[in-house]
Amino acid sequence: MKPVIPYYGSMTDCKDVPITFPPQYQAQQPGMEYLMNPLPIFDNPNYVGTGKLTNKIAVITGGDSGIGRAVAVAFAKEGADLILVYLNEHQDAETTQKAVQKIGRRCLLLSIDLRERNAGERIVTKTLETFGHINILINNAGVQFPQPSLEAISDQQLETTFDVNIESFFRLSRTVAPHPHSGDSIVNTTSVQANIGNSQLIDYASTKGAIVSFTRALAHNLAEKGVRVNAVAPGPIWTPLQPASWPADVVKTLGADTPMKRAGQPFELAPVYVLLASDDGSYITGQTMAS
Incomplete structure (x- = not known):
């Protein structure tokens, strides 16, 4: 039996958080959540929304699974309607959409490759057509391809990692920026690797460091408009990116x-995004929250 620790508190609502995982590997990024064993925990049933995001419209990239799914569910509990942008993980995206709709909020799915230069325009156009406005942008999509040395990182890998992890953030934020109003926000997902710098994640860590600097600069740029910009820097979280990145034996002891x-579970990060996206974080901008 795999080791577990309880969370939430009372035994009547206790769930199990895995400490170790069965060895597993997925050959294609960004990975499929429905194939993972065990499935990530994306919802805290004891989290009760209090209307912090009532009638807000939030765009979440990488919204089909992992951290994006957990944030979508927490935002829905707080009263937001969602636009979930994802690559091609249709089954995962539909699961997230159903979870949001079960809460009673609207959820639009957009399958788009963020490497496309017009992806931002397509996302914004569809969002405005459907909901009429945009209040929150969560830049959360990402890829990582561990390599044993700098020489092993091809130009193609370098371009893909930078294109998805930071250039898409820049392009989408640039397209969204004219639409939010005072009190609205942008939250970027970076990583503890921006500071740690894993020797096998040179290009990935570089993009995550760039996100931190991008967040600071954009926060200064949009402050006069009253739009806040912050980032969340997760540690190892049990998401599809893990088995799609690392060998099976590494996954076994993740975290x-x-x-x-x-390893952390996606639901454990969601309240941080709620804080940064809501008026609870009204005096927080340009900051990176490590978790």
């Missing part, structure tokens, strides 16, 4: 070297 001695 074991952290202070918590385990």
Whole structure:
């Protein structure tokens, strides 16, 4: 039996958070959540929304699964309607859409490759056609391709990693920026790798460092408009990106070297995004929240 630790508190609503995982590998990024064992935990049933995002419209890239799915569910509980942008993970996206709709909020799915130069225009156009406005942008899409050395990183990999992880953030934010009003926000997903710099993730860590700087500069740029820009820097989280990146034996002990001695679950990050997207974070901008 795999080791587990309880969360939430009382035994009547206790769930199990895995400490180790069965070895597993997915050959294609960004990975499929429905293939993972165990499935990531994206919802805290004890999290009750209080209307912090009532009638807000939020665009979430990488919204089909992982952190994006958890954020979508938490935002829906707070009263937001969602636009979930994803590559081609249709089954995962539909699962997230159903979870949001079950809460009673609207959810539009957009299958778009963020490397396309007109992706931002397509997303904004469809969002405005459907909902009429945009209040929140969550730049969350990402890829990582571990390599043993700098020489092993091809130009193609370098271009893909930068294109998805930071250039798409820049292009989509540029397209969205004219639409939010004072009190609205942009939240970027970076990584602890921006500071740690894993030796096998040179290009990935570089993009995550770029996101931190992009967040700071854009926060200064949009402050006069009253739009806040922040970032979240997750550690190892149990998302499809993990088995789609690492060998099966590495996945088995994901997060074991952290202070918590385990990988985090997506639901554990969602409240941070709620804080940064809502009026609870009204005096927070240009910051990176490590988690």
